[in-house]
Amino acid sequence: xxxxxxxxxxxxxxxxxxxxxxxxxxxxxxxxxxxxxxxxxxxxxxxxxxxxxxxxxxxxxxxxxxxxxxxxxxxxxxxxxxxxxxxxxxxxxxxxxxxxxxxxxxxxxxxxxxxxxxxxxxxxxxxxxxxxxxxxxxxxxxxxxxxxxxxxxxxxxxxxxxxxxxxxxxxxxxxxxxxxxxxxxxxxxxxxxxxxxxxxxxxxxxxxxxxxxxxxxxxxxxxxxxxxxxxxxxxxxxxxxxxxxxxxxxxxxxxxxxxxxxxxxxxxxxxxxxxxxxxxxxxxxxxxxxxxxxxxxxxxxxxxxxxxxxxxxxxxxxxxxxxxxxxxxxxxxxxxxxxxxxxxxxxxxxxxxxxxxxxxxxxxxxxxxxxxxxxxxxxx
Amino acid sequence: xxxxxxxxxxxxxxxxxxxxxxxxxxxxxxxxxxxxxxxxxxxxxxxxxxxxxxxxxxxxxxxxxxxxxxxxxxxxxxxxxxxxxxxxxxxxxxxxxxxxxxxxxxxxxxxxxxxxxxxxxxxxxxxxxxxxxxxxxxxxxxxxxxxxxxxxxxxxxxxxxxxxxxxxxxxxxxxxxxxxxxxxxxxxxxxxxxxxxxxxxxxxxxxxxxxxxxxxxxxxxxxxxxxxxxxxxxxxxxxxxxxxxxxxxxxxxxxxxxxxxxxxxxxxxxxxxxxxxxxxxxxxxxxxxxxxxxxxxxxxxxxxxxxxxxxxxxxxxxxxxxxxxxxxxxxxxxxxxxxxxxxxxxxxxxxxxxxxxxxxxxxxxxxxxxxxxxxxxxxxxxxxxxxxxxxxxxxxxxxxxxxxxxxxxxxxxxxxxxxxxxxxxxxxxxxxxxxxxxxxxxxxxxxxxxxxxxxxxxxxxxxxxxxxxxxxxxxxxxxxxxxxxxxxxxxxxxxxxxxxxxx
Amino acid sequence: xxxxxxxxxxxxxxxxxxxxxxxxxxxxxxxxxxxxxxxxxxxxxxxxxxxxxxxxxxxxxxxxxxxxxxxxxxxxxxxxxxxxxxxxxxxxxxxxxxxxxx
Numbered sequence: 001x002x003x004x005x006x007x008x009x010x011x012x013x014x015x016x017x018x019x020x021x022x023x024x025x026x027x028x029x030x031x032x033x034x035x036x037x038x039x040x041x042x043x044x045x046x047x048x049x050x051x052x053x054x055x056x057x058x059x060x061x062x063x064x065x066x067x068x069x070x071x072x073x074x075x076x077x078x079x080x081x082x083x084x085x086x087x088x089x090x091x092x093x094x095x096x097x098x099x100x101x102x103x104x105x106x107x108x109x110x111x112x113x114x115x116x117x118x119x120x121x122x123x124x125x126x127x128x129x130x131x132x133x134x135x136x137x138x139x140x141x142x143x144x145x146x147x148x149x150x151x152x153x154x155x156x157x158x159x160x161x162x163x164x165x166x167x168x169x170x171x172x173x174x175x176x177x178x179x180x181x182x183x184x185x186x187x188x189x190x191x192x193x194x195x196x197x198x199x200x201x202x203x204x205x206x207x208x209x210x211x212x213x214x215x216x217x218x219x220x221x222x223x224x225x226x227x228x229x230x231x232x233x234x235x236x237x238x239x240x241x242x243x244x245x246x247x248x249x250x251x252x253x254x255x256x257x258x259x260x261x262x263x264x265x266x267x268x269x270x271x272x273x274x275x276x277x278x279x280x281x282x283x284x285x286x287x288x289x290x291x292x293x294x295x296x297x298x299x300x301x302x303x304x305x306x307x308x309x310x311x312x313x314x315x316x317x318x319x320x321x322x323x324x325x326x327x328x329x330x331x332x333x334x335x336x337x338x339x340x341x342x343x344x345x346x347x348x349x350x351x352x353x354x355x356x357x358x359x360x361x362x363x364x365x366x367x368x369x370x371x372x373x374x375x376x377x378x379x380x
Numbered sequence: 381x382x383x384x385x386x387x388x389x390x391x392x393x394x395x396x397x398x399x400x401x402x403x404x405x406x407x408x409x410x411x412x413x414x415x416x417x418x419x420x421x422x423x424x425x426x427x428x429x430x431x432x433x434x435x436x437x438x439x440x441x442x443x444x445x446x447x448x449x450x451x452x453x454x455x456x457x458x459x460x461x462x463x464x465x466x467x468x469x470x471x472x473x474x475x476x477x478x479x480x481x482x483x484x485x486x487x488x489x490x491x492x493x494x495x496x497x498x499x500x501x502x503x504x505x506x507x508x509x510x511x512x513x514x515x516x517x518x519x520x521x522x523x524x525x526x527x528x529x530x531x532x533x534x535x536x537x538x539x540x541x542x543x544x545x546x547x548x549x550x551x552x553x554x555x556x557x558x559x560x561x562x563x564x565x566x567x568x569x570x571x572x573x574x575x576x577x578x579x580x581x582x583x584x585x586x587x588x589x590x591x592x593x594x595x596x597x598x599x600x601x602x603x604x605x606x607x608x609x610x611x612x613x614x615x616x617x618x619x620x621x622x623x624x625x626x627x628x629x630x631x632x633x634x635x636x637x638x639x640x641x642x643x644x645x646x647x648x649x650x651x652x653x654x655x656x657x658x659x660x661x662x663x664x665x666x667x668x669x670x671x672x673x674x675x676x677x678x679x680x681x682x683x684x685x686x687x688x689x690x691x692x693x694x695x696x697x698x699x700x701x702x703x704x705x706x707x708x709x710x711x712x713x714x715x716x717x718x719x720x721x722x723x724x725x726x727x728x729x730x731x732x733x734x735x736x737x738x739x740x741x742x743x744x745x746x747x748x749x750x751x752x753x754x755x756x757x758x759x760x761x762x763x764x765x766x767x768x769x770x771x772x773x774x775x776x777x778x779x780x781x782x783x784x785x786x787x788x789x790x791x792x793x794x795x796x797x798x799x800x801x802x803x804x805x806x807x808x809x810x811x812x813x814x815x816x817x818x819x820x821x822x823x824x825x826x827x828x829x830x831x832x833x834x835x836x837x838x839x840x841x842x843x844x845x846x847x848x849x850x851x852x853x854x855x856x857x858x859x860x861x862x863x864x865x866x867x868x869x870x871x872x873x874x875x876x877x878x879x880x881x882x883x
Numbered sequence: 884x885x886x887x888x889x890x891x892x893x894x895x896x897x898x899x900x901x902x903x904x905x906x907x908x909x910x911x912x913x914x915x916x917x918x919x920x921x922x923x924x925x926x927x928x929x930x931x932x933x934x935x936x937x938x939x940x941x942x943x944x945x946x947x948x949x950x951x952x953x954x955x956x957x958x959x960x961x962x963x964x965x966x967x968x969x970x971x972x973x974x975x976x977x978x979x980x981x982x983x984x985x
Binding site (some may be wrong): 053304305 | 490794796852863
Binding site for chain 3 (some may be wrong): 039303
């Protein structure tokens with residue numbers, strides 16, 4: 001492609017184009033709008049791959065960042081910022097996203113599992129010089145004292161007081177309501193097929209037409225891999241499919257949360273999760289549902305009679321090392337990548353920390369470990 | 381040769397050549413046609429006795445002197461008896477909760493069923509989906525009150541339990557079934573206080589061009605007789621708008637406007653009906669492509685003359701593939717069976733094609749006149765996409781029309797994003813009673829066809845299944861690896877503790 | 884709410900609904916049997932607590948959910964009556980009974 005093609009005098013202009021209207025795109029757009037930037041969101045079709053509609057809603061820190069202390073601390077910072085985000089969203093939209101940070105378990109069903117996790121948590125604690133999220137290893141009796149419904153199949157648990165969850169569906173809606181209240185245009189069904197860097201800005205085009213944007217933020221989830229190449233960024237992704245089982249609503253029985261089972265504030269129980277690395281299909285599998293159900297029943301035996309009402313599967317936005325990519329293009333300044341797997345946990349960081357930096361035109365040094373240089377892929 | 385009833389999951393074979401889902405006219409006819417071919421057959425049905433909804437309880441009822449159900453109903457007896465003589469295995473009172481491809485397995489499809497409290501997976505080379513129709517959702521204010529039912533429900537109560545609503549009945553809506561139910565209830569001595577018809581001028585005008593075809597059809601004499609019968613005995617109010625149901629804790633009255641006035645009629649039981657649409661949950665969950673049928677104003681699976689869906693091995697028959705009525709459905713069931721037998725090599729492909737051709741010719745008789753009925757009984761826009769913001773659309777999650785319009789105005793790309801925002805369609809009925817309305821409201825707000833808007837993507841289990849049943853299924857190495865992690869495949873040992881996009 | 888159009892069959896079973904005995908024809912669905920016995924409300928909504936009763940009688944609407952022999956949220960329009968069946972209304976969301984937890 002050559003510069004200065006396609007754009008002409010009549011091409012409409014926007015200041016900042018955020019590509020992707022999911023949890024990440026909406027959070028960045030909201031944060032930038034709060035900084036006074038004029039933002040326009042471009043989003044795709046209803047049935048595109050959308051991790052924002054397929055997440056487990058945890059605000060989760062424990063176990064994150066093994067070998068990557070900056071990621072452990074980045075996650076912890078977001079968990080600590082979350083109460084402010086929840087309060088801001090409530091104030092802006094009246095929507096309560098049901099943030100609950102009462103602590104969370106990783107339930108071990110074998111001693112080996114528990115030992116592996118203990119080792120990981122101790123490693124992370126060492127790597128961060130104790131600055132990572134606090135945790136305790138609890139034997140089999142302790143979790144049951146806290147939650148009587150826990151079954152005898154649970155041999156022990158890692159417990160971290162900083163972890164929690166939100167209602168991620170309401171978070172998604174709250175972000176969009178806040179954007180609407182701030183008159184941020186949300187242009188759905190306008191997939192960006194092409195981004196062409198111009199002398200001053202970026203020409204975005206698709207079947208819907210084209211616009212010139214002086215700044216562009218890639219927040220399109222798994223589509224970031226494709227878009228990044230167009231603006232001199234690099235987002236190497238791997239296929240990672242996850243499946244979840246969801247039950248009918250139950251009266252409250254689990255006031256905390258865990259990495260594999262949580263009870264949403266409306267009552268439904270979410271049971272996660274699987275990982276398949278060689279498919280981009282989001283079809284659900286009964287085989288995987290069976291294994292998830294078995295683990296859930298061993299953890300909470302009284303769930304055996306509860307009805308499953310839904311399974312779903314989604315594709316994680318997962319880079320090849322599992323960590324986010326936050327980066328401004330060196331070759332085409334003004335183009336930013338925000339790519340991450342943890343759109344819920346990191347939502348507070350995205351609204352309150354990352355978006356203001358993008359609004360100001362530069363990412364801070366704190367984010368430099370998340371640049372793509374770490375993949376050692378030569379940039380073109 | 382006689383059909384073999386299966387009452388326990390343990391008595392099911394691990395796999396079958398053909399699994400037929402649904403024991404209405406299409407499913408039973410498919411089993412009859414395939415019987416004797418040497419193909420191993422299983423017919424699975426949710427009800428305790430064959431017949432589907434149209435011939436509900438047909439093998440259990442006896443025709444009496446004071447028959448209220450009519451000869452069209454009793455015509456089902458012959459099909460049910462022939463099905464009883466078939467060599468199919470028959471799992472009644474059995475729920476099908478999933479249908480998925482099984483690559484690498486011994487059979488190309490895998491059917492998840494639950495029978496007598498136990499779930500099992502059954503292999504199949506071919507699955508014939510004959511899942512029938514559901515009544516089009518009829519969201520009006522007050523339709524969640526006890527005492528409000530679909531007209532089809534009243535007919536099922538009559539067929540399966542010989543009971544009729546006891547108090548003052550008001551029927552409302554449009555479509556042939558509304559008149560049939562009114563006539564059957566009258567014959568059974570029920571007290572019908574009024575019939576409110578909702579067909580608008582627009583629909584009547586649109587139907588006119590199909591009138592000549594209708595007058596040559598098998599339906600018009602019967603339909604006319606029913607209408608005259610109802611009009612003779614029941615006060616009929618036509619062109620009814622702004623219908624709502626009032627009551628505290630139960631239905632007590634209907635109110636509506638008509639012409640320039642408005643009225644209120646006391647009622648103990650309100651029966652609603654706006655025609656039928658294909659039941660698409662299982663079809664969609666199995667991955668079959670859907671398309672909007674503008675004439676029938678409904679989503680239906682894409683299928684060809686042979687009954688093939690877009691998924692290898694899945695065939696479609698009956699109203700679930702597009703509304704055609706019982707006789708049309710029976711013929712399409714036979715055609716699907718012939719396609720299956722040809723594909724399985726049980727009969728030659730030329731033989732299969734020749735026999736299907738004869739059935740296709742017969743089907744034309746039953747197709748004639750349907751376009752008129754479809755056009756005449758297309759519900760008015762205000763009923764498809766309710767204007768009153770307080771009207772509950774999703775009965776399970778109690779999501780109201782106003783909230784759906786708000787979300788549409790925010791620019792959601794489609795119904796699936798809307799579902800995420802509002803929980804609409806996430807309850808136990810899994811969108812059966814709101815999917816159509818949600819698509820209609822978004823389409824209405826955007827000024828486009830629901831075919832552009834799209835519809836909820838359905839997922840298994842398409843019927844609730846106890847977690848314990850799911851947990852008791854065999855665990856495959858692949859699934860264990862996907863949940864507990866395969867050694868050296870996962871550089872982040874806690875990745876699995878975070879959910880699909882985690883949190 | 885409903886009434887039978889002819890006198891009941893001779894082959895009847897007895898079920899208990901909310902503790903009271905109800906006679907029903909064998910082969911009837913539980914939902915139909917309760918409607919015939921004059922039961923007008925089956926459950927309360929999970930969301931608002933409003934009363935609900937069967938809408939479709941064909942397994943589609945999930946308004947007829949009841950607790951049957953101790954199992955909650957069962958579709959009574961798809962279950963046949965059985966002698967001695969113990970049935971009660973479904974009040975809002977399922978209770979997993981954590982107070983009985985081991």
